Amino acid sequence: MSVTGAGHNADLIVINGHVLTMDDDNPTAEAVAVKDGTIIAIGSRASIEELKGPATKVIDAKGGSVIPGFIEAHMHLFSGGAELAHLQLGGVHGFEALQKAIRDYAPTRPHAAMLVGQGVDYTVLGSERVTRHHLDQILPDRPFCMAAPDHHTMWANTKALVMAGILHGRTLGPGNEIVMGDDGLAAGELREGEAFGPVLDLAGESRVRLGLATGGEPDPMPSAEERAADRDIMRRGLAWCARHGITSIQNMDGNLYQLELLAEIEAAEGLPCRVQIPFHYKNFMTLDMLDKASVMTERYNSEWLSSGMVKVFYDGVLDSWTAVMVEPYADRTDWVGEPLFTPQQFIDLAVAVDRRGLQIAVHSIGDGAVRAVLDGYEAAQKANGKRDSRHRVEHIEVITTSDVPRFAELGVIASMQPPHPPGAMDFPLEPTVSRIGPARWPLSYAWRTLKNAGAHVVFASDWPVSPIDPILGIQAAVMRKPWAESDPDQSFSLHESLTAYTVEGAYAEFAEHRKGMLKPGYMADLVVLSDDIERTAPAELHRLRPVTTICGGKVTYQA
Numbered sequence: 001m002s003v004t005g006a007g008h009n010a011d012l013i014v015i016n017g018h019v020l021t022m023d024d025d026n027p028t029a030e031a032v033a034v035k036d037g038t039i040i041a042i043g044s045r046a047s048i049e050e051l052k053g054p055a056t057k058v059i060d061a062k063g064g065s066v067i068p069g070f071i072e073a074h075m076h077l078f079s080g081g082a083e084l085a086h087l088q089l090g091g092v093h094g095f096e097a098l099q100k101a102i103r104d105y106a107p108t109r110p111h112a113a114m115l116v117g118q119g120v121d122y123t124v125l126g127s128e129r130v131t132r133h134h135l136d137q138i139l140p141d142r143p144f145c146m147a148a149p150d151h152h153t154m155w156a157n158t159k160a161l162v163m164a165g166i167l168h169g170r171t172l173g174p175g176n177e178i179v180m181g182d183d184g185l186a187a188g189e190l191r192e193g194e195a196f197g198p199v200l201d202l203a204g205e206s207r208v209r210l211g212l213a214t215g216g217e218p219d220p221m222p223s224a225e226e227r228a229a230d231r232d233i234m235r236r237g238l239a240w241c242a243r244h245g246i247t248s249i250q251n252m253d254g255n256l257y258q259l260e261l262l263a264e265i266e267a268a269e270g271l272p273c274r275v276q277i278p279f280h281y282k283n284f285m286t287l288d289m290l291d292k293a294s295v296m297t298e299r300y301n302s303e304w305l306s307s308g309m310v311k312v313f314y315d316g317v318l319d320s321w322t323a324v325m326v327e328p329y330a331d332r333t334d335w336v337g338e339p340l341f342t343p344q345q346f347i348d349l350a351v352a353v354d355r356r357g358l359q360i361a362v363h364s365i366g367d368g369a370v371r372a373v374l375d376g377y378e379a380a381q382k383a384n385g386k387r388d389s390r391h392r393v394e395h396i397e398v399i400t401t402s403d404v405p406r407f408a409e410l411g412v413i414a415s416m417q418p419p420h421p422p423g424a425m426d427f428p429l430e431p432t433v434s435r436i437g438p439a440r441w442p443l444s445y446a447w448r449t450l451k452n453a454g455a456h457v458v459f460a461s462d463w464p465v466s467p468i469d470p471i472l473g474i475q476a477a478v479m480r481k482p483w484a485e486s487d488p489d490q491s492f493s494l495h496e497s498l499t500a501y502t503v504e505g506a507y508a509e510f511a512e513h514r515k516g517m518l519k520p521g522y523m524a525d526l527v528v529l530s531d532d533i534e535r536t537a538p539a540e541l542h543r544l545r546p547v548t549t550i551c552g553g554k555v556t557y558q559a
C-alpha cells in the first residue's frame with residue numbers, strides 16, 4: 001500500500017469493500033482512507049484501519065464494490081432538476097391509466113400555473129394519436145401539457161393552448177409545428193421547442209430552458225424569490241446526481257446564470273457534485289460574443305465549479321430527419337437534413353474558440369454533421385497549431401468509415417450515450433433504424449469501432465433525455481446487441497464501460513491526474529455499491545444501487 005500524509009488520522013475510511021480503483025498499476029484493494037477531501041491511502045483493511053483515529057468516520061462497504069465517483073459527461077442539470085417535480089408518465093399505457101395518473105397528480109400541485117407531465121410514450125393510446133380532446137376529458141379546468149421521452153414533442157389540453165395563445169396556430173421556424181386539427185384549431189400535438197415553448201413557459205420555469213434555448217441570461221433578472229426557487233431546482237438536480245453515485249457533471253447547456261446559482265449554493269452549504277457549465281453558442285450569435293465564454297472561464301475555475309467550454313448544436317435528431325447525413329435518409333431519399341451552421345461558419349467558429357484556448361463540444365448526430373465538425377477541428381489545428389485541445393463530438397449516432405480514424409488523429413473525444421441506441425434501453429427500434437437504413441447500421445452508435453480506432457470514448461446519459469442512472473447505462477453498454485447478425489458487436493465490457501464513466505470522463509475535463517481513479521493524491525470522489533459489480537450478471541446490473549456517495553471527502557448521499 002501507499003500512503004501520503006502518513007501518521008495523520010484519516011477523516012473517513014471505507015473498509016470491507018471490493019475496491020476497483022480503475023488504476024491499472026493497483027487495480028484492486030479492500031479499503032480506502034480519505035483526509036481533507038483527498039484520498040491518502042488505498043490498501044488492505046488492516047493497513048487502512050491503522051489510519052483510524054477517534055474522530056474517523058468508518059464506512060463499512062459490506063462487500064460491495066467501491067469505485068471512483070461517476071463522471072457524467074453529458075447532461076442537463078437545470079432542466080433535469082425541474083422535471084423531477086413533474087408528473088412522471090414513463091410506462092403509463094392506455095387512456096384509463098393516463099387519466100388516473102393525471103388526476104392523482106393534479107391535486108398535489110394546487111398552485112401550479114401549468115401542470116407538466118414527462119416521459120409519455122408516443123403510443124400511450126395505442127395507434128390512436130393523442131389530441132387536446134383526450135386531455136380535456138381527463139382535465140378540462142386546469143392547463144396541462146406532457147412531453148415525449150425524447151423531448152421533441154409535447155401534447156397540451158385546450159386550456160393550456162388558449163393560455164399560451166396558440167389555439168389558432170402560429171407561424172414557426174422550419175422543423176417546428178403546431179399540428180392543426182380538421183376544425184382549424186390546434187390539435188394538441190406540438191412539435192419541437194418553438195411550438196411547445198409558449199406552453200412550457202407558463203409553468204414558470206422558462207429560466208431553466210435558457211441555457212439550451214438561447215444561451216442568454218434571464219431578462220428581466222429574476223426576483224430574490226425566483227432566484228431562491230431556481231436554486232432549489234438546482235439542489236434537487238444535484239441531489240438526484242449524488243443519489244446515483246455521480247460526483248462530477250459535465251453540463252451540456254449553460255449560461256452565466258446557472259454558474260451564479262451554483263456558486264450561491266456552494267457559498268451556502270457546499271456543492272454535492274463538481275459541475276462544469278459551458279457557454280452555449282447559437283447560430284444567430286457573432287464571434288465577438290465568445291467574450292462571454294472567456295469571462296465564464298476566468299470567473300469560475302475551481303475544482304468544484306468551472307466552465308472552459310463552448311457547446312454548439314450542429315444538427316438535430318434522426319427521428320425528425322433533422323440530423324445531417326452524408327447520404328440521404330433511407331426512408332426519405334431526397335433529404336440529407338439541414339445543418340444549423342454552414343461548414344464554413346463552423347470552421348470560423350472552431351478556429352475562434354480554439355484560439356481562446358477553450359474546449360468545444362458539438363452535438364453532431366448524423367455522419368454529415370460529424371464530418372463537418374471534424375473538419376472544423378482540423379481547420380482549428382491548422383490555423384492555431386496543434387495543442388492538447390480535447391475537443392469533443394457529442395452523440396455520433398452515425399459515422400462514415402473515413403471519419404473513424406480522425407478522432408485519434410485530431411485528439412478528439414467521442415462522447416456517446418449507452419441508453420440512446422434504439423432497442424438498447426427505452427428508445428424503440430422504429431422509426432430510427434429504418435431512417436438510418438441497414439447500409440449504415442454497422443457504423444451506428446459505433447462505440448467499439450471508435451475505441452478500437454484509438455478514440456477516447458466517454459459515456460453519459462444526456463439526462464433528462466434518458467434516465468440519469470450510470471448503472472443502467474453500464475448495463476445497456478454491456479448488453480448491447482447488433483440489429484443484424486452481420487453488424488459488428490459494439491458492446492463494451494464491464495471494465496471498459498466503467499472506464500468510460502470514470503477515467504475517460506476525467507480525461508475529458510483535463511483532470512485525469514486528479515480524478516477518475518482511486519489513488520493517493522486524487523480527489524476523494526467515490527461511490528459504494530450495494531453489491532460486487534464484477535460478480536453481478538449483466539442482466540442483473542440494474543439491481544445494484546449506490547449505497548454511499550462521497551464527493552470531496554463528504555458523504556453526499558447515503559441510502
Ligand SMILES: [Zn+2]
Pocket residue numbers: 074075076252462
Ligand atoms: Zn444533450
